[in-house]
Amino acid sequence: MRIVCPFCGERELGEFTYLGDAKPVRPAAGASEDEVFDYVYLRDNVAGETSEYWYHGGGCRTWLKIARNTLTHEISSVEPAAGAGAAKVGA
Amino acid sequence: MAGGQTNRLDSGGLIDRSAPLNFRFDGKTFSGFQGDTLASALIANGVKLVGRSFKYHRPRGILTAGSEEPNALVELRTGARREPNTKATTAELYEGLEAASQNRWPSLRHDVMSVNQLFAPIFVAGFYYKTFMWPAKFWEAVYEPAIRRAAGLGRAAGVADPDHYDKAWAHCDVLVAGSGPAGLAAALAAGRSGARVILCEEDFSPGGRLLSDGGTIEGLPAAEWLSRTLAELATLPDVRIMTRTTLFGVYDGGTYGAIERVNDHLPSPPEHQVRQRLWRIVARRCVVAAGAIERPIVFAGNDTPSVMMASAMRTYVARYAATPAKRIALFTNNEDGWRTVEIALGAGLQIAAVIDARPDVSPAHRSLASKGGFPVLHGSVSGVDGGKDGVKKIAVSLTGGARAEVEADGLAVSGGWNPAVGLTSYHRGRPKWLDDIAAFVPDGAPPGMVAVGAANGAFGLGACLAQGFAAGSAAAHDAGHSGKAGTAPVADDEAFSLTPLWHVAGKGKAFVDYQHDVTASDIELAQREGFESVEHLKRYTTLGMATDQGKTSNVAGLAIMAAVSGRSIPETGTTIYRPPYVPVAIGAFAGHHRDETFHATRLTPSHHWAAEQGAVFVDTGLWKRAQWYPRAGEKDWLESVTREVSAVRGGVGFCDVSTLGKIDVHGADAGAFLDRVYINTFSNLAVGKARYGLMLREDGMVYDDGTTSRLAEDHYFLTTTTAKAGLVMQHLEFCRQVLFPELDVQLTSVSDQWAQFSIAGPKTRDLLKEIVDPAEDLSNEGFPFMGAREVRLRGGIKARLFRISFSGEMAFEISVPARFGDAMARNLMLAGAPFGVTPYGTEALGVMRVEKGHIAGPELSGTTTAADLGLGKMMSTKKDFIGRVMAGREALVAPDRQVVVGIKPVDKARRLRSGAHIIPKGQTPGPGNDQGYVTSVCFSPTSDQWIGLGLVERGRERMGEIVHAHDPLRGEDYDVELCNPVFYDPDGGRQRG
């Protein structure tokens, strides 16, 4: 697998670390145990197009949001996480 | 004929007769020529018996001339370089080559295990699933050892491989697999278009079938066109032809695996050179021109030595000038087989007969037969009379029922051609069936890949050239190159007519999978027993699982299954194609990652200094850390470690702790950020102060710990454990970039930038004063416990100084730029000499942390909560932080959890061991009363006995209780007391002093 890092260009799989599904959103402070349980433990585990977090630890250390097909491994888009780089969201 | 080479033609072939080579097979010396394979040289020397089959130990010869060979497997080379199961058909001859037949005893001609053939009526497919079950113990004791000894083929060397392997990357626009006419045309078109081209050819000579079959291209003899084309390719700047290189797999993102046999054609690799190189080739487009594999016809006795694939037969004659037989019969069901007759006649060999399964043969071939004076028999071969020394007579069933016999010493067989669909199918694609060639062809391919020529079912020379050229041109265009490719080379297409024939019924064993001795009747049996799915068939009979990966057997096997189960071949389907296309040495996949270079080695900044001191090093992750510093006269590690501990507790010592992860946290929101990742609060930490912190995973378990110092309003410096250095950085980046993108914070890993030393002991301040600029106030008031700030050292270097203590003594940690680490160690030794400074290693560090009851790796097991570790009170209730909510789940706050407690043997002379379990006193150990275990131990010089920490049910409530340490693995049982985990200076006066 090769991933086109928006900062570093096309790089080999070995430079990246996988985290998992990018769909679950961390509940805000004050969320219930059930909500946090859902976020931490339950997964759609999609067979097909999915969005996931990968870390370019062997490169620019950016967390990437990657659209990938789990049936074919085909990658359709790569974008940096909201807080990647030096500029702040909304700044 | 050349000396001893009784079956070598006087002229012709692509061998270099000026370069004779001596070699040995089964101890006997032979000669061949440069350009021979081991197989062609054996054939030239009249050798027909080359190996024994897997199960029945049937005598076997050479079936093919390529990597699809199932029979002619040898142990190549000797000693540490012995390679089992090497195909004689691909092994290049070199001076002094040594090969031995395998799977036979005591000799190839007289193999005791061939007695297995007598049991053949019982040893049918899957017979072992039905027996060897009683008595139960006999499987491991009797049956299995016997089976294991009998199974297997060659013998591995059994000692370390002395050769080296390389791994390399290559990038290109167009990758071409195979250098036959289609591959060369593809490379030509792509290269002319300006694309970067890599062409991989598994043979040592490019050309593919042009090397043996001849033909006419662009009006030129094939050989001439080949040399002109190679010459032109050599002039193209970005075309690289890699011979002896097999493309074996295709992976995601256009990554291809290839194995280059760099020096296998030599007795051993030249000094400083590798044996083989594993290539990871990244290609925009790939043109598969891997050709096709001729398939056998299954008939009784088809495994007799000198029964050979027709194309192999002519390859040996035309390319190697070696004659597998003097009087050859051909059994074919297609036009292409006749090419062998033409070439054999051209070489002056005798044709005994052609047995053609088709109803008719072409007029040209009929006149060839009358000219050559041999009969054309319409029918099929139903049996072979012969043995170890080859074919003697061939029984023929003529169409219409009559029988005939042909005397011959070799039988060429052609059952048609199977396109090499491996590469195109490795992404789990299934090929489709084409009736007109009665073969599977690719049906789609992994992204960027296309098959051409024979690999695509186009067997004609003209079609191969045209398809290859068009695909090469299109691939270059797709990759962004639009140079002029010119026109495709032109050649005529030969006629290809075929009447499918898979199996000829007859008496005697008819082999489908030669190597694994799978016969036609085995397939019938499998069908009878319900193993009709091709995958079941494969697994039940072992069809196609041998070293040839079923290249000659799979399609025939499933065709026979189709016939007996009343389905069509496409309905029956194929098994899944698995890489690698040819077996690849495990050493090549490892490359240099073996022995000391298996993984990288990280050295601490003071490593060389420590080595000079004679330190003993320990592996900690990738790091080498000084474990202790033995001194002359010390009898064991314990004596050295005890001395180091006592020296620190009584004076001053230092230890390199640079392996800790170090992260600079900058930004207006740095404090707020840390509040969210740690369970305790950092936003209220004063500038110039340090604080111990604990972080959880989102599931509520403790992730890591360390101290964090606030160096400025918007600058914190955080340390992690050695083990988690990289992972915590990754985690914090996730928090920053994904979870909390709104926070103004930046992270910088500075683990490698700072050399950090712990300096500990009551004389620490005395030593530091010699190091630190006198202007810096190191007094208890000027630099109190948990103080942290930048200081200037004598000589002007800036350092970071932290008054933190892992040992429990008055202590500082000092960071200097990593390049000064070595100098710092030497300086500490010099400056500390008056105070008796003692370097200490990780063992003494560990002893002092256990004495102080600090948690470390064994307690940070990933299954402990903050409360388990006695740190529950650190969890802020005033803020959200990672892991807060899940840490509150009922099982994580249950009162009977195993928590950290101190443990010491009641008998002070007793040694305590990690991994011992804790059982209530007076009870018999069992799953119901296994209450925990010892996590960390040390011999405590301060307590003068072995002490430890453990995770024990309700441990903190049970301090003072005598329990049982149960250690059946080491045969030990003894009483221990649960106690306060802080064994040393429990009120902490020393570290604050």
Place this chain on the structure above:
Amino acid sequence: MKYSIFSLARAALSGHKNWQRTWRDATPKDRYDVVIIGGGGHGLATAWFLASEYGIRNVAVLEKGWIGSGNAGRNTTIIRSNYGLPGNTGFYELSMKLWERMEQDLNYNTMVSQRGVINLYHSDAQRDAYARRGNTMRINGIDAELLDLAAVKKMIPFLNFDNARFPVQGGLLQRRGGTARHDAVVWGYAHAASALGVDIIQNCEVTGFTRDANGKVTGVETSRGKISAGKVGMAVAGSSSRVAAMAGLRLPIESHVLQAFVSEAIKPLIPGVMTFGAGHFYVSQSDKGGLVFGGDIDGYNSYAQRGNMPVMEDVCEGGMALMPMIGRVRLLRQWGGIMDMSMDGSPIIDKTPVDGLYLNAGWCYGGFKATPGSGFVFAHLLARDQSHEEAVRFRLDRFRTGAMIDEKGQGAQPNLH
């Protein structure tokens, strides 16, 4: 027909023309007491135990392809019961005991071979962890031995003891561990279950569930029509999330690809099963002679049943580091399976929130060794509607309550288990 050397000899006289199908080729009936989705080892074992232990014979096993086509036919065939945490320890030992009588139970030679499993350690910390685990095993009546370096050298002298980056220091040995012939386990259970009346239905893909007004599952919709069922059990490993989704369930499971490898057959080289402690590599040698080996999962969610090169290389690097004598042995075949990686690395065998639907999943890459035990306790659950005593901790709600069984201590990240 009973299988034995005598029946084989008799069959030989008649040219093996009289053998029957190993299992009946059943067509689906309208209704079964229990329908099991998934014709792998676990599903077939469940059916056999339902029929043989619990007297429930009106059972169908539905397989979308050919039986054993999933992980049952793709694993590295290792059996062992060397687990360290309550829940796992007892369960895997139950499974081991069932392995030890499997051939006699099933009248099928599944080649259960207890040649030993050794986990090598390379540091004091690893030794301590193995000591803890080995003692757990011993306390639970399971055999375990802690070997020092000298004992390891004596037992497997061919490892790299001379110039290893991470020298071997010893190992945790379970002599009763070993291997079994994976396909034969599938066929053996099919053979024995079919003989007791279980219908094994191949090429029958489940496409949905039928539910009654209360939401109770009443059967399945399949590519071969509707089949109603008293209870439906899922044993579909890597496809668990997909099947559960048809019932509206989300699971604490991710599907990941695990690769496995086999070398060319060579004469006996390696006696038992070995795992390398300083990298991802484990290996045994099959009776046929191939070195069967594997390593870590590729690390990303996948249903592709094939992997990529970095892990191939990593596995071979581990192999070469441990025993550089295999450098010239050739890797013959590489394949991939879909692992149902759970959030704590341990399995789930429980009722689901959907009435009538039962779950057997989350085996990570350890499902093969669990086959008989999994079948046994799942059959118990289906028959009795309550967990078998050795499976009470494999609850689905343990993630919610915090009672995880996390051997590796990696937490809620499936690809790290």
